[in-house]
Amino acid sequence: MNRPHQLDQIDLEILAHLQADGRMTNVDLAQKVGLTAPPCLRRVRALEEAQVIRGYHADLSPGDLGWSITIFAMVSLKSQAEEDLKAFEAHVAGLPEVRECHMLNGEIDFILKLVARDLPSFQSFLTGKLTSAPNVASVKTSLTIRTSKSLIGVPVQGGQSHAG
Amino acid sequence: MNRPHQLDQIDLEILAHLQADGRMTNVDLAQKVGLTAPPCLRRVRALEEAQVIRGYHADLSPGDLGWSITIFAMVSLKSQAEEDLKAFEAHVAGLPEVRECHMLNGEIDFILKLVARDLPSFQSFLTGKLTSAPNVASVKTSLTIRTSKSLIGVPVQGGQSHAG
DNA sequence: TCTGAAACTGCCAGGAG
DNA sequence: CTCCTGGCAGTTTCAGA
Numbered sequence: 199m200n201r202p203h204q205l206d207q208i209d210l211e212i213l214a215h216l217q218a219d220g221r222m223t224n225v226d227l228a229q230k231v232g233l234t235a236p237p238c239l240r241r242v243r244a245l246e247e248a249q250v251i252r253g254y255h256a257d258l259s260p261g262d263l264g265w266s267i268t269i270f271a272m273v274s275l276k277s278q279a280e281e282d283l284k285a286f287e288a289h290v291a292g293l294p295e296v297r298e299c300h301m302l303n304g305e306i307d308f309i310l311k312l313v314a315r316d317l318p319s320f321q322s323f324l325t326g327k328l329t330s331a332p333n334v335a336s337v338k339t340s341l342t343i344r345t346s347k348s349l350i351g352v353p354v355q356g357g358q359s360h361a362g
Numbered sequence: 363m364n365r366p367h368q369l370d371q372i373d374l375e376i377l378a379h380l381q382a383d384g385r386m387t388n389v390d391l392a393q394k395v396g397l398t399a400p401p402c403l404r405r406v407r408a409l410e411e412a413q414v415i416r417g418y419h420a421d422l423s424p425g426d427l428g429w430s431i432t433i434f435a436m437v438s439l440k441s442q443a444e445e446d447l448k449a450f451e452a453h454v455a456g457l458p459e460v461r462e463c464h465m466l467n468g469e470i471d472f473i474l475k476l477v478a479r480d481l482p483s484f485q486s487f488l489t490g491k492l493t494s495a496p497n498v499a500s501v502k503t504s505l506t507i508r509t510s511k512s513l514i515g516v517p518v519q520g521g522q523s524h525a526g
Numbered sequence: 527t528c529t530g531a532a533a534c535t536g537c538c539a540g541g542a543g
Numbered sequence: 544c545t546c547c548t549g550g551c552a553g554t555t556t557c558a559g560a
Contacts (some may be wrong), residue, residue, distance in 0.1 A: 205426075213422055220384045220418035225532060237549045239534070251424045254384035257416045258377055260516045262369075268467065270473055285508035294462040302434065302504035307433055309504070313516055340466035340473070346451035347463035352424045352477055387533095387557065403559070 205250070206232065208241075212241055217320070220254040257350065265313040267320060268342040271328065273308040276335045283307070289331050295323050296358040369414070372397065376405055377414065378518040384418040421514060429477040429483060432506040435492065437472040438497045447471070451494050459487050474502075 205213075211231045215222060227236035245251045262267070275286060283301065290296040292309060298311040310328075314320035329337045369377075372514075375395045375398040379386060392402035424432070441452060447465065454460040454474060475495045478484035491502045 207386060213420065213427070217422055218419070218422035220420045223532065224534090233548095234550055235532080236551085240548085248426075250423050252423055254420050254513045255382070256377065256380035256418050258381055259401050259414050259416055262412075262414045262516060263377070265516045268464070268465070289404050291511050294513060294517040296465045297513045297516070298509070300432070300434070300509045301507040303507055304502075304503060304504045311520055336482070338468075340468045340470060342464040343467055343499045345462070345464045347460060349461045350419045351422050352427055352429045352461070353364060353458040354422070361539080388559095389557065399557080400559080 209241060209245065209250075210355055213245065216242070216251065216254075217351045217354060242293050246340065260313060264315050266316060267314045269312040270308045270315060270319060270340050270342065271310040271312055271324075272338045272340075273328075274305065274335045274339065275307045275308060275338075276332050277333055278307060286333060291321075293327055295327075318362075324352070373409065373414075374519055376402070379408065380406070380418075381385075381515045381518060382509075383472060424477060428479050430480060431478045432509065433476040433478060433484060434504050434506065435474040435476055435488075436470045436501065436502045436504075437492075438469065438499045438501075439471045439497050441497055442471060446497050450497060452497065454492075457491055507523060 207236075208231050212227060215227055215230055224239050224242065227242070228235045231238060242251070247339045253256060260266070273286075275282060286308065287299060287301075289310075290299050295312050296310050297313055298309075300309050301307065302309055312320070313321075314323060324337070324339065328334070372395050373524070374390060379391055379394055388403050389399045390408070391406070392399045397405075402412050417523060421489070437450075440448060447504050450472065451463060451465075454472075457475050459476050459478060460472075461477055465471065467475055476484070476487075478487060488501070488503065492498070
């Protein structure tokens with residue numbers, strides 16, 4: 199079930215609307231895409247079943263929950279053997295402060311997006327959990343001064359691409 | 363309206379559940395947090411009103427929508443005067459391939475998260491829209507080989523911190 | 527607690543391959 | 544002719560006051 203799903207124009211509009219407002223009612227959605235409710239709901243269910251829609255999530259304000267800083271960390275490892283890469287990924291998978299972990303090409307092996315409650319807790323996390331992890335050669339971190347754009351999801355052809 | 367909202371344990375549980383499943387019905391949510399439906403709904407509305415909940419979004423599969431590559435771009439500008447920083451932010455705000463734009467401290471001025479349909483379209487985007495933008499001194503890009511962790515949102519004390 | 531609305535399930539109709 | 548997709552009607556459940 200990993201073939202490229204054939205999405206028609208109505209599917210794309212459904213996806214764009216649900217990406218912009220994940221709690222829109224089915225009748226509203228149906229009206230916006232020019233269908234009645236039942237066939238619209240069937241399409242949504244099919245898109246969920248096919249994992250084109252992977253879930254629905256509330257977008258929470260990090261600051262109000264006490265996560266006032268966002269940090270990017272560029273990590274290089276001593277060994278890039280697959281088992282060592284996987285070991286590092288498994289390590290950060292268990293750290294709640296690590297929100298994203300991407301393996302990159304080039305000199306940097308991984309880029310991590312981190313959140314922290316304040317600078318002291320970030321520093322203790324950095325030295326206690328990250329730079330001290332096995333196989334880590336270097337960690338360069340940069341604090342986020344401000345975030346001017348942070349869209350959720352991806353552009354959808356034929357709908358507003360954003361949310362966020 | 364930017365004072366730290368006082369969130370009690372039930373609020374945190376509500377947020378955790380809605381972050382994990384943004385389309386959960388209010389009665390299900392109420393049952394999970396140990397309330398009846400009406401007071402639970404009032405809390406949710408209050409959290410939305412206070413912008414602790416900023417919205418709800420479907421999480422779409424980028425690959426199924428044709429966005430098969432994710433790229434990080436580290437951008438340095440020639441001038442870091444505030445007006446020049448803002449001009450760059452305004453420029454990338456209009457580019458749909460740019461999903462996130464974070465201003466950082468240190469040598470790198472901005473980190474961008476990009477999506478592209480394929481390598482040729484990425485290369486044309488890079489040379490046509492990014493490196494050629496006014497005031498850009500250097501752009502270093504790294505393709506994402508794989509993403510081992512990509513959590514939506516932030517950790518919520520007293521609830522599962524994740525989603526998707 | 528209560529009312530209107532929405533979610534969801536049949537079944538049927540029409541159009542394209 | 545058959546499959547696919549949309550529409551209609553009825554029941555159950557939920558939203559919201």
